[in-house]
Structure formats: C-alpha cells, structure tokens
Amino acid sequence: MKILVTGGVRSGKSRHGEALLDGAGRVTYVAPGRPADGSDPDWDARVAQHRSRRPEHWHTVETIDVAAAVRDARGAVLVDCLGTWLTAVIDEGGLWEADAHTVAGVMDARITALCDALSGAADVVVVTNEVGLGVVPSHRSGVLFRDVLGTVNQRVAAVCEEVHLVIAGRVLIL
Template identity: 60%
Template sequence: MAEPLRVLVTGGVRSGKSTHAEELLAGAPTVTYVAPGPTFDDADWAARIAQHRARRPEHWETVETADLAAALATPSAVLVDCLGTWLTALVDGAGLWEAPTGEVEALVVDRVDAAVEALRARTEVTVLVTNEVGMGVHPDHRSGRLFRDLLGTVNQRIGSAADEVHLVVAGRVLRL
C-alpha cells in the first residue's frame, strides 16, 4: 500500500498530535512548516512556540502565514500546525467574533474551500494538524461555541480531502 499523500492529524490538547505529525515527515528531504496562527503577548504561548521550534529539524523552513491556500502551493512536503490557530487568526483578522454567525461562516467556508482545493492539487506529502474540540464541555461564551462549531466545519472539509485521518489520544494513534 502506498504512503498517504494527505494526512489530517487530530486530537485533544497535548495529545501528541504535533509530535506524530512531525514523525510522519521525518524522512522528507525538505519540509515547509506552516505556522498559521496568531501571535500572543503571553509567556506560556511563547514557551510553547519555542518548544515546537526546538523539536523541528534545522533544515525545515518555517513560514508564518494565515493564507493557507497559498502556503499549500509550496513545492515541498508541508506540515501545517494547526488549523485551530489558523481559524483563530482568520476570525481575529477579520474582526468577526461578534458578527452574525452566517457572516463568519461564509468567510470560513470560503477560505477553507480554497485550502481544500489547494490540498487536493498537491503532489507532495502534506500533513495538517487540528484540534478535536467538539468532545468536551459546552462553552459558556458565544466565541467558544462559535470556534467549536467552525472548527468542526473546517475539520470535516479538510478531512474530506485527506487520504487518511489520524486521531491521537494519550500519545496513541488511531488511523480512521
């Protein structure tokens, strides 16, 4: 059986999904690591980014962009980590956290559909990391519910273009 070309890796926070995604690309001669999320003025967030950077091989190129479709046009293996932070950057950048749900959904669907089209056109190995947030508590705030619902849509659409979906739980990988 041939190796999958497009893999979506999902799981909870600190489940091991990023490490697993990196392992999938360990043998690739060139990798473009796409960091699509926002930056925060937060010491814990900075420490998490530093940990991820330290783990990556030196020959991997890092690209920080929220233009996911353009990033997927890169002619090397690609690792996108992660779609949850991409979604946050997208909605933050458009200032739509308080906008009517339909307006936010329209933007997200437009951008994720462009990313799906770019993903399907790829001929190099591509691994995308995302969070599985719909299995937890019901968020108290509208922004939390909106994020959960939108990420569910993003995951379904990207998952439809993936050759495999890997669920990482407690460091264990289930191929769905």
C-alpha cells in the first residue's frame, strides 16, 4: 500500500505516518532533511523528537536522494518529509533565486525519479506538508516553495492508493 500523509505544521502527520507502519517488522525511515548538526537548536530538537519516537529496529537513512533510498530499502518505507526534501534539493542546487523554468526542469527529473521509485515499492508512507491553505507568502522563496511543493504533492499522490489529510491530529482519508 502506498499512502501520502499531508497536513499542516504540527498537525500530527508524522505521528500518523509512523503509526501506519507500527506493525511492520522491517521499516526504513528516510529522513531527507538536513541532519542535526548543532547549528540550529530548534531544528536539532525537532530531529531528536522524531528519533526518540522511532522503534529501535527501524533503520534510518538520512539522504537527499530519496528515490535511491526507496529503491534500496527492504521492507516498509517511511519518508518524512517531502517539504524538507524540497528545501534540501533547492538548497543543493542554489535555486532559491532561479527562474521558475529552471527550477521546474530540475524538480521534474527529481520528482519523476521519486515517483518511479515509489511505484516500485510495496509498502510506503510518504509524509508531506500541505501548502496553499493559508497566507500568501510575501517573499519569492515562499512562493517558489509553495508552488513546487504543491506540484510534488500532486504527482506523488497520483502514484499512491490513499491520501490522508491530518488536521489537529484527526485524519481524513481522501
């Protein structure tokens, strides 16, 4: 089963994604964001909180190459989250100031690779941020992030059997 779990910040989406794989014997947890490195205490605390919730037998892979991690995983896979993956890809490519066409070209190849890997996976849960429901970003980087993540979410949802929307800890299956 392939499930996309989406919701706002602190909605409970990560916890829900983890619970969906609670009974799985073997789980690869793919963390595509920046690892905790001491440079940002708030980020480090968030990473530590996520690590503390994972069962000890889950294998963690911290990488920006989510497609490869999904292809190489044995057993169930949890990717948490596509928003941190998108940020890492844009950072890696220095794309925050690039024109929309350039960003779309880079992201199209990455999204295609990700969707191909997800299509080949048996049991995978992908967590992402839901964007576009609130305030319109006032900075170009915020608009870029919102627009590209919206595209990522739509394409990943298309290869999943279910999409779960988490709001205030409550889950709606779409």
